[in-house]
Amino acid sequence: MTGQPVLPELTTFPGEVIHAPKGPPLLVAEGVTVRFGGVTAVKDISLAVRPGEILGLIGPNGAGKTTLFNALTGFVRASQGRVTLDGRDITHMQPQARAKLGMARTFQVERPFEDLSVLENVLVASFLKNRGRAAEDHAYEVLERVGLADRATQPAAQLNLARRRRLELAKALALQPRLLFLDESIAGLNPPAQQEMVALIRELARSGLGIVMVEHIMHVIMSLSDHVICMAFGELLAEGDPREVSTHPDVIRAYLGDDHD
Numbered sequence: 001m002t003g004q005p006v007l008p009e010l011t012t013f014p015g016e017v018i019h020a021p022k023g024p025p026l027l028v029a030e031g032v033t034v035r036f037g038g039v040t041a042v043k044d045i046s047l048a049v050r051p052g053e054i055l056g057l058i059g060p061n062g063a064g065k066t067t068l069f070n071a072l073t074g075f076v077r078a079s080q081g082r083v084t085l086d087g088r089d090i091t092h093m094q095p096q097a098r099a100k101l102g103m104a105r106t107f108q109v110e111r112p113f114e115d116l117s118v119l120e121n122v123l124v125a126s127f128l129k130n131r132g133r134a135a136e137d138h139a140y141e142v143l144e145r146v147g148l149a150d151r152a153t154q155p156a157a158q159l160n161l162a163r164r165r166r167l168e169l170a171k172a173l174a175l176q177p178r179l180l181f182l183d184e185s186i187a188g189l190n191p192p193a194q195q196e197m198v199a200l201i202r203e204l205a206r207s208g209l210g211i212v213m214v215e216h217i218m219h220v221i222m223s224l225s226d227h228v229i230c231m232a233f234g235e236l237l238a239e240g241d242p243r244e245v246s247t248h249p250d251v252i253r254a255y256l257g258d259d260h261d
């Protein structure tokens with residue numbers, strides 16, 4: 001390990017500006033705990049996300065990131081704690097009810113309707129918010145936004161991985177969310193596709209969306225996030241801006257082990 005940077009450089013992508021979103025938080029989680037039988041996967045985690053803010057969740061494998069993400073989006077039940085959206089208690093709401101209030105998520109493994117066209121896939125989500133022509137117009141707008149408009153009539157099954165990820169994002173955006181949850185949208189993409197996705201996510205935040213992202217590629221999450229939460233064994237290990245977290249001794253230890261010198 002000697003001579004290697006412990007965590008990657010922060011300024012990997014050009015044009016990066018870490019901004020400081022202001023205003024009251026959209027999402028607030030207080031003391032969220034999730035137990036699966038005897039396993040406490042998430043223990044007493046609190047966080048807040050403002051409009052235009054990108055919150056990055058990091059931590060070694062098994063740290064509890066996905067479970068926390070699922071508790072925030074309603075895909076697993078919080079055993080303790082409280083989650084509010086615009087001050088409204090959503091702790092026990094189903095994912096669909098949360099979506100109606102402005103939360104949308106992507107899935108780590110994209111699952112488009114393979115036989116439908118790219119446009120039809122987005123329309124399925126767009127129809128939940130709009131009717132008739134308005135739904136179609138909105139679906140096109142979303143495809144433009146993610147750079148898939150020229151693929152609108154292509155079957156989803158024919159898309160490469162980078163475009164499938166964009167389609168996954170488009171389906172979430174078609175719900176017109178104010179808060180977007182991204183589950184490893186960048187892992188597995190080649191570097192140019194990573195940069196395109198980073199630029200797109202940054203643009204979405206600039207337009208006012210609050211974003212929570214779980215991502216294993218450290219330099220990506222560090223260059224995108226306004227605030228980073230690092231978990232280990234279900235607990236909060238460190239939080240702060242990317243530089244504070246990436247240089248935190250406990251974070252370095254969690255990633256490299258105790259015998260690192």
Ligand SMILES: Nc1ncnc2c1ncn2[C@@H]1O[C@H](COP(=O)(O)OP(=O)(O)OP(=O)(O)O)[C@@H](O)[C@H]1O
Nearest residue numbers: 036039040041059060061062063064065066067068
């Ligand atoms: N449905 C479940 N039932 C029982 N235990 C679970 C369940 N889901 C997760 N766990 C456990 O909870 C802990 C946290 O897992 P989780 O998947 O949230 O971590 P993670 O940080 O997302 O990991 P990775 O980076 O590998 O995806 C692990 O010990 C895992 O085995």
